[in-house]
Amino acid sequence: MIANRGDLVKEMQARGLVVAAAVPTADYLSEVEELGIEIHPIEMGRTGINPLHDIKTLWSLYRLIRRLKPKAVFGYTIKPVVYGSLAAKAAGVPRIYSMITGLGHVFTTDSPKNRRLQKVVSWLYRAGLACNRKVFFQNPDDLQEFTERGILRDASKAVRTYGSGVDMQRFAATPLPEGDVTFLFIGRLLTEKGVAEFCEAAGQLRAEYPATRFIAVGPHDPNLPHSCSVEDLDRWKQEECVEFIGGVSDVRPWIAQCSVFVLPSYREGTPRSVLEAMSMRRPIITSDAPGCRETVEDGVNGFLVAPRTSGPLLEAMRRFVEQPALVPQMAEASWTLVERHYDVRKVNKVILEAMELA
Secondary structure: OHHHHHHHHHHHHHOOOOOEEEEEOOOOHHHHHHHOOEEEEEOOOOOOOOHHHHHHHHHHHHHHHHHHOOOEEEEEOHHHHHHHHHHHHHOOOOEEEEEEOOOOHHHHOOOHHHHHHHHHHHHHHHHHHOOOOEEEEOOHHHHHHHHHOOOOOOHHHEEEOOOOOEOOOOOOOOOOOOOOOEEEEEOOOEHHHOHHHHHHHHHHHHHHOOOOEEEEEOOOOOOOOOEOOHHHHHHHHHHOOOEEEEOOOOOHHHHHHOOEEEEOOOOOOOOHHHHHHHHOOOOEEEEOOOOOHHHOOEOOOEEEEOOOOOHHHHHHHHHHHHOOOHHHHHHHHHHHHHHHHOEHHHHHHHHHHHOOOO
16 A cells, blocks of 8 residues: 555645545555554455455445545455445445556456456446446556446546556666666566566576576565466576565665566556656566556667567567667656656646545
């Protein structure tokens, strides 16, 4: 919550609003407390659909909202959006809003099981969003999919934002490192983040240019759906092409070390890690996929590559190694693009105006 909504909460507080947060107990409560808001832990499964657990979550949210009597409720990620919206409607909250931060792994992986789950998730979304005044979308692909699937039946509710924005003062531009090119990936070690493609391309490029450096920063939780297997992770570590750092509390020192930021994800809402790297003046390689493609003007501040394959990613990384003058040129273009569209102050202004709180 600190990373995704902390700036929005602070802006609400600056406008004299009293903010409370219902936070899943599995999240980082100690960090959320730093915002100085009222916090209410809620038991909420992070993944999957479990009817008994989800009914308990819905009931807990309803009781909490009825007790707090808020004038408005704002939810993000699927379960808070669905169950938070339904609970708020039942509790008589007059103004309900939701942020769609991506469709999740159910929609990124095609299988008979996932196709069945897509129908269930679509139905849940449809029920929850019917209660909303406005629904914020971080990219046009998600909005199109929600419209085509009939999830959002009133298009006038939709508001497009440029992701969640980035604090350009916190993620201030830093000098590019000297020497050989360093590529950085930041994200959870999930299949859908393109970790395998990054490691495969790194291995091939390292064989050609041994001084090139590859770093992966992010936690590995084998219990999450589509988490990279322990066997694959062990193999990549043994190959010693990619340095695996694990989860960190502050990514800025790692972005400062890199020449180029890489995120070959299959789908995103808008990737916060990419915006942070752009704000720190780094060129980007990311997928020509929903949520990712909006962050790169191909050939201007980086390169767009086809997802789910390492070949195009390898070629894009090789261009930076063989044409190092591209790095500072595209780094400057990244900063210009993020300042134009993704500054958190501009994004929050759009959100608060749509919520009639500006």
